[in-house]
Amino acid sequence: MPKVALINPNSNPDTTLxxxxxxxxxxxxxxxxxxxxxxxPRMIVTAHxxxxxxxxVEEIGARLTGIDGVIVSAYGDPGADALASRLxxxxxxxxxxxxxxxxxxxxxxxxxxxxxLAAAIDARAAALGHGDRFVGTFVAGDADPLALMSDxxxxxxxxxxxxxxxxxxxxxxxxxxxxxxxGLGRMIGEGVPLIDPVTAAAIDMQAQIDAxxx
Numbered sequence: 085m086p087k088v089a090l091i092n093p094n095s096n097p098d099t100t101l102x103x104x105x106x107x108x109x110x111x112x113x114x115x116x117x118x119x120x121x122x123x124x125p126r127m128i129v130t131a132h133x134x135x136x137x138x139x140x141v142e143e144i145g146a147r148l149t150g151i152d153g154v155i156v157s158a159y160g161d162p163g164a165d166a167l168a169s170r171l172x173x174x175x176x177x178x179x180x181x182x183x184x185x186x187x188x189x190x191x192x193x194x195x196x197x198x199x200x201l202a203a204a205i206d207a208r209a210a211a212l213g214h215g216d217r218f219v220g221t222f223v224a225g226d227a228d229p230l231a232l233m234s235d236x237x238x239x240x241x242x243x244x245x246x247x248x249x250x251x252x253x254x255x256x257x258x259x260x261x262x263x264x265x266x267g268l269g270r271m272i273g274e275g276v277p278l279i280d281p282v283t284a285a286a287i288d289m290q291a292q293i294d295a296x297x298x
Contacts, residue, residue, distance in 0.1 A: 085115045086152040086293045088286075091144050092118060092263065093137035093158040096126040099264050103157050106267055107286035114290060116155075119144050127264055128158055129229045130200040138163035145171065153293055155285045158263045159196070160204050174292035178266075178281035179208045181288035182259040183218075186279045189257035193219040193250030195243055196261030197229045205261055221261060222249040233264060244272045251276055259284075 090107060092100040100118040107116045121144065124137045141163030145154055153174040156164040161177025168175035186192035192214075194205050202221040209218040224245030232239045243265065250258045257277040260269045269278035 085113065086290075087115045087117070087150060088153045088155060088289055088293075089145070089148050089151050090116050090118045090155045090157050091141055091163075092120045093124055093134075093141050093156065093162050094127050094263060095121045095124045096264070099127075100157075103263055103266055103282045106280070106282040107155065110280075110283040110286040111290045114153075114286065114293075116286070119148075127230060127233065128160075128162075128201070129198045131204045134158070134160045134162050134201060134204055138166065142166050142170075145175075153289045155282075155289055157282060157285065159194075159261045159281060160201060160208055174289060174296070176285050176288045176292065178263055178285050179205065179259075179261075180212060181285040182261075182279045182281045183209060183212055183214050184288065185284040186257040186259050186277070187214060187217050189277050191217050191219055191254050192257040192259060192279075193253060193255035194221040194259045194261040195246035195250050196221060196223055197227070197232050197239065197242055197246070197265065198262060199223040199226070199229075201261075219250060219253040219255050222246045222253070224249060239265075240268055240271050243268055244274065247272055247274050247276075247278065 164177035266282040
């Protein structure tokens with residue numbers, strides 16, 4: 085069974101465990117092991133956090149041995165491109181994988197709860213060549229992202245409003261934009277495909293591993 089490292093750039097082991105469980109459920113054919121950053125905040129909520137997290141992601145990735153692939157499990161993919169350039173195994177990130185999955189449905193957007201990451205997410209979409217199909221990143225209200233995480237009902241309701249904002253902008257699919265938000269899409273009953281980032285990354289990783297010459 086292929087061995088995949090899931091690196092959580094957020095320094096929250098509970099989030100790592102939840103994301104690993106989601107990835108294993110999505111793709112039972114992968115042996116997925118979680119690795120949690122220690123220097124980042126428990127939840128990355130600013131562009132500075134995202135940029136700073138890249139260095140530790142690269143350090144964790146450089147220490148890995150006996151693996152067949154790496155998932156960088158934070159939206160914005162900090163350190164993913166650098167790892168991909170130095171490792172000989174496939175590397176994917178939540179944003180990269182979910183953008184590809186969403187683009188199959190047509191125009192798409194991102195719903196998130198971290199307003200200070202919106203510009204970074206928009207830039208990632210542009211850098212990956214999705215400008216013609218990407219309608220933007222949407223955040224509903226101005227609630228503190230960390231406070232929302234401690235109030236599940238309010239979190240889901242706020243995320244659902246952001247999904248509707250993306251739909252109003254013409255999105256035919258909406259990415260749930262955040263590793264800690266993974267799994268919440270199934271709690272939002274909207275009329276377009278909602279792309280779970282961890283599920284998309286696990287499926288992308290399986291496809292990349294399967295495509296490699298044996």
